[in-house]
Amino acid sequence: MNKSKIYLSSPHMGGNEQKYIDEAFDQNWIAPLGPNVTGFENDLEGYLGKDVKVAALSSGTAALHLALILCGVERGDEVLCQSLTFAASANPIVYLGATPVFIDSEKDTYNISPEFLEEAIKDRIKKGKKPKALIAVHLYGMPYKVEEIHAIASRYNIPVIEDSAEALGSTYKGEKCGTFGDFAILSFNGNKIITTSGGGALVSKDPKMKEKAIFLATQARDAAPHYQHSEIGYNYRLSNISAGIGRGQMEVLDAHISKRREMNFFYNDIFGGVKGVKVLNEPENTYFCNHWLTVIIVEKEAFNTDALREDLEELNIESRPLWKPMHLQPVFWEAPFYGNGVAEEAFKTGLCLPSGSNLNDEEKNRIKTAIRNFLQ
């Protein structure tokens, strides 16, 4: 075990991050505002296109919290949310005293199921409460069924918050993930496709919403020379130092996505002929996945993913089960759930494999040899 650890996804600097940080120091912009914050927001707006507006925030979780507030979610409301996701997608619903209603996945993208989404909406309305918002997730960078999901949401007039934390650079029908919802959120945590060491962003279509998000993220100060507040505010803005890292990362984003996609080809090659193993790939060519993480789903008859995970661990190679669905989490045991077991099955039989853009040939060989030996 003296070989260096191979991580699922580790930070990968492009080179210019330090330059932007040095500029911040030179100009004494050591604060949660400044030229890097504005520059990073401009970079993201240009990258996403479609004239969206971006507010840089301290985390993806903070962005979700503000998106829910801007959708008008209040105590006692219900919010629809994909069950197969990271807890950060759902926690902000509870911060607001609202209740999450969890929805199962479909088997093409493993994201929110259109069928169960509509069933849930109808049933919640019948029970007397129309959900206030929907949080749909492009999990592992794979776009969800954008057209179907948004058609259902708009039929019932429910705003969509697109959790694009893992999907910066992914596209659906040529348009970037993060530009479909009424709001979208991005994350720049250490393990994401790009990192600011910790950070996030709220994307909206309306410049007024960006303004309101920044107002709320900077303690909701009214326009007055003294500190006056008519609303509860938050301290959620991104620091100018972190944003400097983000500007450097934006310069290499597309190159790093190519590397992640190469990792996906690498696993497709390894598992190509293996019966019962499905590498999660785009279901159609209208989808383009950044392959933040490559995921395999394995039939029970083929092999046990826990055994593979333990073998890899022995060799200092990190792998991890899929996100444990929210409706199975102890903290959400009371929340309603609509589905038929797809997310649960994926959790039990899936595995995330090392997918970083910075893995070298020697590391790839270690991974390949380890998996091939396991399969024999």
Ligand SMILES: *Cc1c(COP(=O)(O)O)cnc(C)c1O
């Ligand atoms: C990382 C992540 C978040 C939260 O982002 P943070 O920046 O870590 O707060 C939300 N949703 C999903 C799906 C994520 O992977």
